[in-house]
């Protein structure tokens with residue numbers, strides 16, 4: 001088992017990564033002290049993993065809340081359902097919520113925990129690659145609004161993240177590839193050596209080699225934990241984690257959150273950020289081509305022709321990253337050298353959108 005720490009003073013917490021952690025009573029006894037527990041999961045993940053999780057929680061009052069599966073259910077009304085279950089069972093402030101599932105379950109369970117009685121403890125038990133490397137760490141919780149993705153939410157840190165890598169065995173291949181987009185993102189943000197490693201080990205990752213996956217999760221979480229530790233509330237550096245996301249969110253909202261997986265949109269968004277960086281004279285053509293080749297090998301999309309460039313631009317303008325009317329972007333001087341800026345040539349953005357959108 002690998003243990004990392006997210007260092008946030010009194011809100012610090014461990015990230016545990018390992019095979020078979022889900023069923024380990026000793027792990028949960030140590031990291032989850034509450035007696036009353038609500039497991040929030042969904043109709044896909046619950047039948048697969050809730051029984052093992054329950055076995056790891058003897059001598060506790062355990063209630064389950066099983067949500068419908070899918071990003072389209074990541075709404076305030078679904079969160080209200082979680083809160084209804086907490087109220088109906090008279091759970092007090094000393095209870096804990098356990099999020100068992102991917103990023104959608106994690107974001108909603110975390111948000112319900114942030115709101116219920118002004119904040120109760122919650123534990124992330126992520127079961128997708130994307131959730132294990134990204135969404136379970138860092139305390140961003142929330143839901144979508146018809147007007148935009150993740151527009152409603154709160155910062156609320158979990159008390160522990162328990163990532164059982166064995167759960168990835170049942171993950172559909174498309175979901176695995178979507179998670180790889182976020183892994184590639186970390187290399188691009190600040191770790192060229194890790195990017196090189198992903199290039200060399202992509203086949204092992206796609207084949208779900210346990211050692212390769214454990215290393216990719218470990219390295220990704222270490223990078224995210226360090227950035228969140230420096231800037232919990234996204235006043236500076238944390239915005240680097242949005243690399244590819246402003247373009248990606250535009251794809252997701254323009255297509256109604258239905259067709260594209262979040263990680264797929266991020267994958268295409270990463271290449272758009274690279275193209276934009278090249279158009280601004282920052283990134284070499286060789287680095288852009290390396291990224292495009294890696295994304296293609298990973299089976300990730302590199303363009304979104306079904307979305308008009310003008311429509312994409314409109315969606316980017318209502319993104320949360322807009323400040324004083326200007327879209328802030330994460331750009332790169334090269335692989336592993338990203339930075340946040342609102343100072344760029346508008347022509348470069350127009351050319352980037354035209355190169356990747358319809």
Ligand SMILES: NC(=O)c1ccc[n+]([C@@H]2O[C@H](COP(=O)([O-])OP(=O)(O)OC[C@H]3O[C@@H](n4cnc5c(N)ncnc54)[C@H](O)[C@@H]3O)[C@@H](O)[C@H]2O)c1
Nearest residue numbers: 044069102103104105127128130131135140167170171262
């Ligand atoms: N909070 C954050 O910091 C943050 C960061 C990145 C993404 N997100 C959010 O995360 C969400 C995407 O998360 P996701 O990619 O995990 O999607 P998801 O939660 O929808 O899970 C993907 C699919 O895989 C299924 N699944 C989950 N685990 C499984 C398993 N082990 N075996 C078989 N099937 C399994 C799910 O039921 C679902 O159908 C988006 O809503 C995004 O906004 C949040």
